[in-house]
Structure formats: structure tokens, C-alpha cells
């Protein structure tokens with residue numbers, strides 16, 4: 001008899017939040033170190049895009065693990081106004097290689113469209129699939 005191990009159902013969660021204005025980018029190194037330590041253990045992968053004002057994070061993994069991490073993140077004093085943009089089932093991970101990929105969106109000419117999108121999402125409660133695809137491309 002062949003016993004098949006079904007892949008657990010995967011979920012992806014995307015949120016946007018506002019950084020604390022006084023924080024330096026050292027905070028990012030601390031978050032990255034925490035994430036590398038914890039996410040691997042929980043089979044969580046993801047990516048964090050940030051600029052001076054916002055964090056936008058993708059988290060993917062099993063429902064319980066992703067939800068528990070998101071709840072922890074929501075209570076983290078290094079940011080505020082955390083707003084969930086996406087919480088959906090996915091067939092496969094977008095960031096399978098990374099415990100947490102991190103990218104700073106620099107204020108350069110070529111990033112202006114992405115910065116506008118980030119600023120717009122900072123005021124929005126939803127995001128379209130096209131916008132998500134665009135953000136994913138920027139992170140990969």
C-alpha cells in the first residue's frame with residue numbers, strides 16, 4: 001500500500017503597517033535576525049518590503065503558524081496601524097527560498113511608481129492581484 005503524505009494547506013498573509021518615526025534601520029536587522037531564527041522552525045517563508053514610512057510583509061505557511069506570528073507582529077511596538085490586506089489559501093509559496101527576504105525601497109527615480117503604490121496602500125484596506133504581482137516582482 002502506498003501512503004501519500006498530502007502537503008499541508010498553505011496560506012499567504014500580506015499586511016501593511018507604519019514604522020515608528022524615530023526608528024533607525026537597525027530595527028530591520030533585529031527583525032531579520034528574529035525572523036530567521038523563528039520562521040524556519042515554523043516552516044514560514046516571506047518577504048518584507050520597507051521604506052522610511054511603511055512595512056509591507058508577505059508571510060506564508062500553515063494557517064496556525066502564520067496566524068500566530070501575525071498576532072505577535074500586530075502587538076510589536078516597532079510599528080503601528082497594522083492592516084491586513086490579504087489572507088488567502090495558496091497552492092504554492094511565492095518566497096520558498098527565504099525565511100524572510102528583506103528589501104528597502106530606496107527613493108530613486110526608478111522606484112517612484114512602487115513608492116506611490118506603497119503610499120497608496122498605506123491608506124487602503126485592500127490590494128488588487130495586479131498590485132500584488134507588482135510588489136512580488138519588486139521583492140524577488
Ligand SMILES: Cc1cc2nc3c(=O)[nH]c(=O)nc-3n(C[C@H](O)[C@H](O)[C@H](O)COP(=O)(O)O)c2cc1C
Nearest residue numbers: 031034035038039055057069072073076078079100
Ligand atoms: C515589521 C515586522 C516584521 C516582523 N516579522 C517577523 C517575522 O517574520 N518572524 C518573526 O519571528 N518575527 C517577526 N517580527 C518580530 C515579532 O513581532 C516578534 O517580536 C518576534 O517574533 C518575537 O520573537 P520571540 O518570540 O522569539 O521573542 C516582526 C516585527 C515587525 C515589526
